[in-house]
Amino acid sequence: MIYLDSAATSFLKPPCVAQAVVDAMHTVGSPGRGAHPLTLAASRTVWACREAVAELLGAYDPARVCFTPNSTVALNTAICGLYGPGDHVITTALEHNSVLRPLYRLEEQGMELTILPADETGNIDYEDFARALRPNTRGVVCTHASNVTGNTLDLGRIGAFCGAHNLTFVVDASQSAGVLEVNQQAVGASVVCFTGHKGLLGPQGTGGLSVAPDVTLRPLVVGGSGVHSYDRRHPQDLPEGLEAGTLNACGLAGLLAGITYIRDQGRENLYRQEMKLAQAFVNGVRSLPGVTLYGDVDAPNRTAVVSLNLGEEDAGEVADVLAQEFGICTRAGAHCAPLIHEALGTSARGAVRFSFSHLNTPQEVAQAVDAVADLAGRI
Amino acid sequence: MLRKPQLRLVITFHTTAEALRTEQLARAAGLEGRLIPVPRQLSAGCGLAWSGAPETEKTLRLTLEGAGIQAEQMAQLTI
Numbered sequence: 392m393i394y395l396d397s398a399a400t401s402f403l404k405p406p407c408v409a410q411a412v413v414d415a416m417h418t419v420g421s422p423g424r425g426a427h428p429l430t431l432a433a434s435r436t437v438w439a440c441r442e443a444v445a446e447l448l449g450a451y452d453p454a455r456v457c458f459t460p461n462s463t464v465a466l467n468t469a470i471c472g473l474y475g476p477g478d479h480v481i482t483t484a485l486e487h488n489s490v491l492r493p494l495y496r497l498e499e500q501g502m503e504l505t506i507l508p509a510d511e512t513g514n515i516d517y518e519d520f521a522r523a524l525r526p527n528t529r530g531v532v533c534t535h536a537s538n539v540t541g542n543t544l545d546l547g548r549i550g551a552f553c554g555a556h557n558l559t560f561v562v563d564a565s566q567s568a569g570v571l572e573v574n575q576q577a578v579g580a581s582v583v584c585f586t587g588h589k590g591l592l593g594p595q596g597t598g599g600l601s602v603a604p605d606v607t608l609r610p611l612v613v614g615g616s617g618v619h620s621y622d623r624r625h626p627q628d629l630p631e632g633l634e635a636g637t638l639n640a641c642g643l644a645g646l647l648a649g650i651t652y653i654r655d656q657g658r659e660n661l662y663r664q665e666m667k668l669a670q671a672f673v674n675g676v677r678s679l680p681g682v683t684l685y686g687d688v689d690a691p692n693r694t695a696v697v698s699l700n701l702g703e704e705d706a707g708e709v710a711d712v713l714a715q716e717f718g719i720c721t722r723a724g725a726h727c728a729p730l731i732h733e734a735l736g737t738s739a740r741g742a743v744r745f746s747f748s749h750l751n752t753p754q755e756v757a758q759a760v761d762a763v764a765d766l767a768g769r770i
Numbered sequence: 771m772l773r774k775p776q777l778r779l780v781i782t783f784h785t786t787a788e789a790l791r792t793e794q795l796a797r798a799a800g801l802e803g804r805l806i807p808v809p810r811q812l813s814a815g816c817g818l819a820w821s822g823a824p825e826t827e828k829t830l831r832l833t834l835e836g837a838g839i840q841a842e843q844m845a846q847l848t849i
Contacts, residue, residue, distance in 0.1 A: 707808060724808075
């Protein structure tokens with residue numbers, strides 16, 4: 392089997408990640424719940440993971456790195472914790488439903504929303520941010536990298552715009568954390584949301600958000616915190632303020648191992664490796680008859696995501712044949728990002744997404760190119 | 771054409787859980803079929819569909835009814 396679906400989850404992981412999860416299951420108790428050796432071991436693991444995330448993402452403070460089960464919960468926490476009726480928020484057509492749906496729900500409650508359009512290559516016009524400004528504009532929520540095209544947004548430019556207009560800035564780093572440089576302080580992001588199981592190479596069920604010191608979020612969930620048990624209200628101080636309930640300490644041990652691996656190998660090195668594979672794939676398929684590639688496939692600073700269609704074939708059918716006949720795992724459909732498909736003109740049939748990991752091999756890429764060529768020859 | 775089209779019974783569902791339960795029930799009943807991406811003839815969205823032999827329609831319909839599974843769509847399609 393050839394796994395080319397790393398934008399969905401990093402199935403290919405260094406062995407240290409699974410080992411760390413298994414080890415933690417034998418060595419840690421409940422994090423932040425008491426002071427016996429096993430709970431302390433759990434608490435230390437979780438804290439080490441906060442420090443590792445903070446270092447990798449240029450966060451302000453490890454104590455303001457709060458863990459959630461995934462990026463969707465982190466984004467809901469940030470978006471619903473910051474905005475409400477009467478506010479105006481700007482986002483883009485590149486977004487995943489984990490950004491769009493919380494915004495749509497707030498819109499139904501009286502929040503105003505502007506979605507900046509993308510062109511047919513999946514890029515936005517940065518001048519649109521200024522054009523979208525209103526007196527009640529409170530913030531910008533945007534992805535760092537599209538999960539469909541691999542195109543990236545210039546966080547530094549958007550962060551500067553937010554800073555100039557006193558707006559909060561929420562970044563969805565689901566597709567970029569561990570892959571591209573994400574530096575919360577440098578771009579002035581109020582909140583950076585991340586998932587653990589993609590570029591950070593950790594297990595599913597891990598993710599979180601890093602919150603800037605001047606930002607206060609209403610928590611989505613309240614309950615057990617391990618501290619202030621006689622207080623009727625959930626504690627406000629971070630990280631516990633956004634972490635009701637027992638954390639996934641074993642998963643976070645795996646996430647810590649993933650981030651440590653990235654640090655030891657060098658994030659830039661891993662990124663270069665996977666981009667080399669993605670570019671080889673692009674170069675192999677771009678001139679095949681009937682192949683349509685989407686996005687800015689030759690742009691610098693993109694991610695190793697390549698979406699395509701074959702003639703007028705159903706993307707789901709292409710992905711199914713790739714899996715059944717060639718053992719190649721891809722992702723077809725709308726990728727939970729409907730607006731970018733509208734921009735690309737692929738709403739009706741979606742696209743087939745190939746997403747690469749540094750742990751893929753050139754041979755696997757060559758096989759994928761051969762498979763696409765085979766299918767292109769059938770249409 | 772990527773492969774030879776065949777007439778298939780295609781069932782789509784409201785949830786992925788229902789698709790997986792259908793696979794479980796069909797396997798337990800020894801019915802031929804497998805889960806596939808939803809064909810675009812039925813939906814532009816994502817998700818899983820059950821693709822089975824057309825002659826299993828009546829049996830599957832009864833099986834799903836018995837299990838309280840309400841299919842979103844059930845159609846015989848050439849795919």
